[in-house]
Amino acid sequence: MKAIRLNGREVPYRVTAKNNKNTYYYFKRDGYIQINLAHNQNERDALNYITANETTFYRKYLKHCVRTVDDSVYRLWGKEYRRMRGDDDLIFSDDTVRIPDDATRVTAFEKAAMTEYLSELVDRYMDNGFIDIKNITLRTRYAKTRHGSCNPRLRTININTHLVHLDKRYTEYVFLHEICHLVHANHGPDFYDLLQRLCPDYRVIRRELKALW
Ligand SMILES: [Zn+2]
Numbered sequence: 001m002k003a004i005r006l007n008g009r010e011v012p013y014r015v016t017a018k019n020n021k022n023t024y025y026y027f028k029r030d031g032y033i034q035i036n037l038a039h040n041q042n043e044r045d046a047l048n049y050i051t052a053n054e055t056t057f058y059r060k061y062l063k064h065c066v067r068t069v070d071d072s073v074y075r076l077w078g079k080e081y082r083r084m085r086g087d088d089d090l091i092f093s094d095d096t097v098r099i100p101d102d103a104t105r106v107t108a109f110e111k112a113a114m115t116e117y118l119s120e121l122v123d124r125y126m127d128n129g130f131i132d133i134k135n136i137t138l139r140t141r142y143a144k145t146r147h148g149s150c151n152p153r154l155r156t157i158n159i160n161t162h163l164v165h166l167d168k169r170y171t172e173y174v175f176l177h178e179i180c181h182l183v184h185a186n187h188g189p190d191f192y193d194l195l196q197r198l199c200p201d202y203r204v205i206r207r208e209l210k211a212l213w
Contacts, residue, residue, distance in 0.1 A: 001032060004047055006058040007211055008167075011065075013050075015043050023049070025057075027064035033057070055211045062212065074099060076113070078167030107142070110164045114140045117168060118159060121175045130197060131179050147209065148174040150181035157181075166212060173205040 003010040012032035018024075019039050023046055026034040035046045050057050074083045074097050086098025090109045099106060118138045125133060137154070140161040147170075149158045157178045163171045176199045184191035195202050 004033075004050060006050070006054050006061065007208055009058075011058070011061050015046065025050075027060050029065065031065045033061060033065070055207065058211050075165040077117075077164065107161070110161050111140050114159065114161050114164045114171070117164075117171060118175065121172060125176070125179070125198070128198060130194060131183055133179055133182070136179070136182070148178045150178040152182050152185055155182065162213070166209075169205060170209050170212070173199055173202060173209065176202070 001012040001014060003012045005011070013035055014032055015035045015037060017039075018036045020036060021038055023038045023041050024036040025046075026036070028034050033050075035043075037043070037046060072083055074081045076092070076097075080095075081092060081097040082095055084096050084098050086100050088098075088100060089105055090100070091098040115138070118140070122133060122136075122138070125131075135155060137156045139156065139158045141158050142162060143158075143160045146158075147160050147163065150156070157175075159171065159174055159178070163174060177195060180191055180195045180198070183194060192202075199205070
C-alpha cells in the first residue's frame, strides 16, 4: 500500500476513483486512509489536501486507525518494534520486542527507561543559566491526559510515563515546560519567554504532541 508522511510517520492510504462530486476520506480500522476521489480530482490533489491539513488528518488517523495496529506494535522512544510474546523481561532486537504477559514488568521497564532519560535531562540542563534545578524531585506516573505537572513549593515534578512511547524530544519539551513552573506558576507571558529561551521550538513540539496524544 502507498503511504504519505504525516508528522514524521508513514501513513498508508488507498485511492479509488469515483464519480462523486466531492472527495471523501475514510479512516479505516485496518490502519489506512481510504480516499474516494471526486471525478475532477486526482491523487495529487487529495494528498495536497491531506498535507495542508496534516495535524487534523494525523489526529484522526491515530484515533480511528491505529488502535488495531497497536496490538502488534510496541513503541519505545518513537521507534516501532513488532510485539512478540516473551516470558522474561522485555528483550529488544532490531525490530522486534519480546514482551511478557506480566504487565508489572512492562511498567517497571517503562518507569526505569523514563527515569534514566530524566536524569540525563537534569544533567544536560543543570547549568541552563535561568532556572535552578538542583534538589528537584522527579517522579514518573501514568496519567490519562496530563503530560506533566510541577509543585514549585515542594520542587517536585511529575512526568507522564506514557511519554516513553514517543520520540525523546516530547519528554524533553515536557521536562522544560515543568521546570519553568519552578519560576512561574502560571502560563503567563513571562512563563513562555522563559520556555522559549530553553526550548526555542516549543510551539512546534507542543503542536505535534497535541496531535500525537
Ligand atoms: Zn504548565
